[in-house]
Amino acid sequence: AQSVAQPEDQVNVAEGNPLTVKCTYSVSGNPYLFWYVQYPNRGLQFLLKYITGDNLVKGSYGFEAEFNKSQTSFHLKKPSALVSDSALYFCAVRDFTGGGNKLTFGTGTQLKVEL
Amino acid sequence: EAGVVQSPRYKIIEKKQPVAFWCNPISGHNTLYWYRQNLGQGPELLIRYENEEAVDDSQLPKDRFSAERLKGVDSTLKIQPAELGDSAVYLCASSLNSLHGYTFGSGTRLTVV
Numbered sequence: 001a002q003s004v005a006q007p008e009d010q011v012n013v014a015e016g017n018p019l020t021v022k023c024t025y026s027v028s029g030n031p032y033l034f035w036y037v038q039y040p041n042r043g044l045q046f047l048l049k050y051i052t053g054d055n056l057v058k059g060s061y062g063f064e065a066e067f068n069k070s071q072t073s074f075h076l077k078k079p080s081a082l083v084s085d086s087a088l089y090f091c092a093v094r095d096f097t098g099g100g101n102k103l104t105f106g107t108g109t110q111l112k113v114e115l
Numbered sequence: 116e117a118g119v120v121q122s123p124r125y126k127i128i129e130k131k132q133p134v135a136f137w138c139n140p141i142s143g144h145n146t147l148y149w150y151r152q153n154l155g156q157g158p159e160l161l162i163r164y165e166n167e168e169a170v171d172d173s174q175l176p177k178d179r180f181s182a183e184r185l186k187g188v189d190s191t192l193k194i195q196p197a198e199l200g201d202s203a204v205y206l207c208a209s210s211l212n213s214l215h216g217y218t219f220g221s222g223t224r225l226t227v228v
Contacts, residue, residue: 034216043119043206043219044158090157100171101213102148105157 002027002095004074006106013081013113021076021109023091032094033074034103035065039087047089050074061085081113117141119220121207127226133195136223140188140209147184148217149192150206158206164190165213197227 003026013019025031032051036044048059055067065076076089091106120139128134140147145166150158161180163171166187175182179198184190194201204224208217 036219041124041221041224043121043221044208044217045219046216049216092157098173100163100173102160102163102171103158103217105159107155107157 001097002031002093002104004033004091004093004104004106006089006091006109008109009107010110010112013111015083015113015115016080019078019081019085019111019113021089021091021111023074023076023106025072025074025091025093027093029096031067031074033065033067034092034094035059035063035074035076036090036092036105037087038090038108044090047076081111083113083115086111086113119207119209119218121205121220121223123223124221125224125226127228128197130199130227131196133193134197134225135194136192136205136207136225138190138192138207138220140190140207141218144209144211144218145187146210146213146215147190148208148210149182149190150208150219152204152206152222154203161192161205163213194225197225199227201225202227 005024034049035047038044050057050067058064088108090108092103095104147164149161152158162175164184182192204222206222207220
C-alpha cells in the first residue's frame with residue numbers, strides 16, 4: 001500500500017521566516033502527492049498537488065512543494081510565514097492499491113507561526 | 116458555488132445509541148467519500164461512492180456502520196449502536212470523478228459518552 005510519513009508533530013517558526021513542513025512517501029509506481037491544511041473546527045482545504053511535470057509545485061496562499069524522487073520527499077515550503085498560516089498540515093498520497101482509489105494521509109504536522 | 120455541506124456539526128450521544136450524519140456534495144460531483152479522523156491522526160477512508168454505488172467499503176465496520184446514497188446525490192452515514200471508540204470527526208468529501216481533487220466538508224464531530 002502507498003503511504004506518507006510526516007516526521008514532525010509540530011513545527012514552530014517566527015513570522016517572516018521561511019517554513020518547511022516535511023513529508024516522505026513510499027509508493028509503488030508513480031506518486032500522486034497532495035498537501036492539505038486544516039484550521040480548527042474546519043474541514044481540510046486543498047493546497048497543492050504533484051502528479052507529473054516540474055518538481056516545484058506552486059499552490060494556494062503562497063505555498064509550494066518540492067518533489068524529490070531520489071529522497072522520496074515532498075516537503076511543503078513557504079518563503080515568508082504568516083501568523084495566519086498556523087494550522088494542521090497533512091501530506092497525502094493517492095492510493096490505487098487493490099483497484100481502490102483513495103487518499104492516504106499522514107499523521108499531520110501542527111505549524112505554529114509566532115510574532 | 117456551495118461547498119460540501121455536512122450536518123450536524125457536533126453530536127454528543129450515549130454509547131449504544133444510534134447516530135446519523137448527512138452530507139450534500141457539490142452539485143455535479145459523482146464521487147463521494149466518507150472519512151473518519153481520530154484525534155491526532157490523519158483522516159482514513161470509510162467508504163467511496165461512484166454515483167449511487169458503493170465501490171469501496173472495505174474499511175467500513177459493517178457490523179455497526181452503514182451508509183447510503185440512494186439517488187447518487189446526498190448521503191447518510193449511520194452508526195448503530197455507537198461505541199466509545201467511535202468518537203471522532205466524520206468528514207465527507209466529493210469530487211467530479213475519482214481522478215479529480217477532493218473538496219471536503221467541515222465535518223461532524225461525534226462524541227460518544
